[in-house]
Amino acid sequence: MVRLVSSTAQREFPNEYVFELVPSAHGIVGSLSDKSLRVFPLDLSGEASISKAHDNTITGLKSVDQNVIATSSTDSTVKLWDLRTKSCTATIRSDTNAPFVCLDVLGNKLAAGTELVGQDAGVVFWDLRNTSKQSLAYIDSHNDDVTVVQFHPTDPHGVLTGSTDGLVNIYNTSIEDEDDAVYQTINHGASIHRAGFLPGSCDHNKVYALSHMETFSVHQVANPDEAVEEPKPIELGDVREKWDCEYVCDVLAPEGYIAVGSNSTGKLKLLPYDRDHGIDTVNEIALNGAHGEEVVRSVYIDAARRCVYSGGEDGIVKLWTGAFAEDEQISKPEKEQWEEVKKSKTKKSSSKEKKEHKHKHKHKHKDGKDKKSRYEPY
Numbered sequence: 001m002v003r004l005v006s007s008t009a010q011r012e013f014p015n016e017y018v019f020e021l022v023p024s025a026h027g028i029v030g031s032l033s034d035k036s037l038r039v040f041p042l043d044l045s046g047e048a049s050i051s052k053a054h055d056n057t058i059t060g061l062k063s064v065d066q067n068v069i070a071t072s073s074t075d076s077t078v079k080l081w082d083l084r085t086k087s088c089t090a091t092i093r094s095d096t097n098a099p100f101v102c103l104d105v106l107g108n109k110l111a112a113g114t115e116l117v118g119q120d121a122g123v124v125f126w127d128l129r130n131t132s133k134q135s136l137a138y139i140d141s142h143n144d145d146v147t148v149v150q151f152h153p154t155d156p157h158g159v160l161t162g163s164t165d166g167l168v169n170i171y172n173t174s175i176e177d178e179d180d181a182v183y184q185t186i187n188h189g190a191s192i193h194r195a196g197f198l199p200g201s202c203d204h205n206k207v208y209a210l211s212h213m214e215t216f217s218v219h220q221v222a223n224p225d226e227a228v229e230e231p232k233p234i235e236l237g238d239v240r241e242k243w244d245c246e247y248v249c250d251v252l253a254p255e256g257y258i259a260v261g262s263n264s265t266g267k268l269k270l271l272p273y274d275r276d277h278g279i280d281t282v283n284e285i286a287l288n289g290a291h292g293e294e295v296v297r298s299v300y301i302d303a304a305r306r307c308v309y310s311g312g313e314d315g316i317v318k319l320w321t322g323a324f325a326e327d328e329q330i331s332k333p334e335k336e337q338w339e340e341v342k343k344s345k346t347k348k349s350s351s352k353e354k355k356e357h358k359h360k361h362k363h364k365h366k367d368g369k370d371k372k373s374r375y376e377p378y
């Protein structure tokens with residue numbers, strides 16, 4: 001059954017892109033292509049602006065706590081912002097002064113992925129209680145821009161990274177030596193757009209990978225303490241035909257939905273999924289009209305208020321209400337099951353082997369204005 005939902009409010013920013021949306025105690029915070037941050041009340045009835053938050057493109061936006069957010073940028077800085085005063089409370093740089101492509105925050109930990117500079121591209125870590133110096137860095141495990149970094153939700157030492165080199169790495173950050181810290185490398189075979197840990201168990205022992213070419217796979221997380229052969233990954237290949245879409249916007253892991261869109265039809269759909277059973281292409285939520293022919297860059301589900309926020313390359317932030325019933329639970333998929341894989345691409349490899357991996361895709365650095373930028377990491 002397809003559930004149709006209509007937009008009930010919106011804010012418009014002509015000639016700009018809306019990159020990301022995150023929640024806070026002050027409302028919804030958005031990053032725009034004009035290098036600004038905007039803070040909206042939950043009903044989108046107004047806005048507050050932090051103009052020129054960075055000198056270059058904002059590539060990451062995360063909530064630190066209810067009053068503080070973190071941003072990353074290709075201007076080689078990560079910044080912390082106090083939403084109560086709309087002011088920057090810290091400006092952070094890596095030792096190599098590399099441009100940043102992504103970031104993540106969990107508790108007092110902050111990590112940011114860098115562009116490839118010379119021979120180095122990696123992930124840098126800080127303790128938010130002392131941002132004057134980086135606490136750790138891994139710079140040899142990828143040989144192109146790091147587009148994704150994510151802390152493990154329950155393992156205090158687990159971190160995942162994805163890169164345009166086509167690799168997804170999982171680290172144990174209690175180990176300083178990079179060769180020993182990387183305990184799993186997944187070769188997805190195409191430039192990584194999204195990757196992350198899937199919920200569904202106490203140990204979050206499955207991860208997904210989504211490429212800029214819309215290929216999708218699910219992998220078991222290896223146990224570094226056990227000499228057990230990893231099960232073969234589930235590789236769905238190009239999911240556009242399977243999921244009746246033209247691009248995958250995001251995997252909304254905590255909420256259990258995958259957001260997919262179609263430029264030509266102006267559709268945005270939320271497809272329920274279960275990490276062990278697959279994706280439900282029957283009981284979808286369709287957001288009518290979405291962002292027209294423009295790409296949807298960000299979707300945030302407010303589970304408590306049972307509503308959805310979306311931002312796109314049309315420069316519009318939209319609020320969608322009535323998307324979820326009060327007692328709604330995600331059903332197990334009835335049609336589209338995860339497919340069996342024919343060939344495993346998961347391997348444990350050394351940094352030297354990973355350095356020799358060649359990836360044909362090469363993106364250009366954009367400021368959010370090129371219509372082809374859907375297929376770029378930022």
